[in-house]
Amino acid sequence: MTSPTLQRLLQGGLLSAALVTATAQADNHPPAIQTLEQQGVTVIDSFDAPGGMTGYVGEMQGRSLAFYLTPDGDHVIVGTLLDQDGNNLSAASIQELVEGPKFESAWPQLESSHWVRDGASDADIVVYTFTDPNCPYCFRFRQQAAPWIDAGKVQLRHIMVGILREDSLTKAATILGSDDPEAAMHQHQESYEQGGIEVDRARVSAAHMDVKANNQLMQDLGLQATPSTLYRDQQGKVQMVQGLPNPQALLRMMGPKP
Known part of the structure; x- marks a missing residue:
């Protein structure tokens, strides 16, 4: 005790x-x-x-x-x-x-988790971020990252979780269970201030266990806030930022702004 x-x-x-x-x-x-x-x-x-x-x-x-x-x-x-x-x-x-050491050993788990690609498939920098569809700071983080993503320099991989509100899990599962999760993620981002993506029960049924697995991974890593973001620095070491990155952290994560 x-x-x-x-x-x-x-x-x-x-x-x-x-x-x-x-x-x-x-x-x-x-x-x-x-x-x-x-x-x-x-x-x-x-x-x-x-x-x-x-x-x-x-x-x-x-x-x-x-x-x-x-x-x-x-x-x-x-x-x-x-x-x-x-x-x-x-x-x-x-x-x-x-x-x-903990996050270095967890990197393969991030790679094999259930994530949504956001950005060019051949981007030099890959960043994993735990994203709750109802998280305002996740929404702002995506806005901050837009110049790097649009320039093809960074690929953001959203590990979808549902922890903040009652409909977080169903929204996350709707995105993950879509035929085109990346397009669904963009749709959610564009309509976030109006409530975000509309829940689709068929898609929820297909992907809700994947979201629960992501929730468990986040818990196992001791992460308690969204976004929680992991990336490799210039020396190849895994770094983690909880919450909305400040401008200096964003540059360390993604490199010079395009």
Whole structure:
């Protein structure tokens, strides 16, 4: 069972820190770290941290987190570690040791998921994005990406999910189950502000299990917002952006604007 203190930290996005004093005995980790493990944290790796601390990264309920063992070994700090310039050191450790490897291993799952192609088949850059038909930020993301898609530089692959509203699943299945899913996606995009694509029960019957499989994949990856977008950077490493990308993230994702 998760302690109320740790649960509040997770729900708050790990933006604050707390001290957890340990009393449990450990086999592989210090007692303070064992306390977190007993509360449901899976420890993935450790690293040298500033101030003589030992840093750890792990996951809980599908969410990545960093925590730091104090030099005396008696306490663990759960939260975000900043340097004197305000740089988020925790995020870098989580990306390198948890999210990077996790999303790299998940790339084949994205490729074999149920997605709608949006853009040229021979585009140099392929971007996967979890899209809910009722998501306003997914709609805006597609608008942002239009110059790259229209220029043939980026192919957006919409992994259709239905999580936001009661008719999200049926709309997603209508698009996926269409004879031409790409055309159906464009139709939905063009009519989004008027309610989007009209639900077709025959198409829903054909594709609703595919949408449910996409929902499960999103959950398994610990993604909690749409759009959640994954791409390979210039070094070939898989990166992930949750929510609407800012202009800088969009350039990193898609390259110079055409």
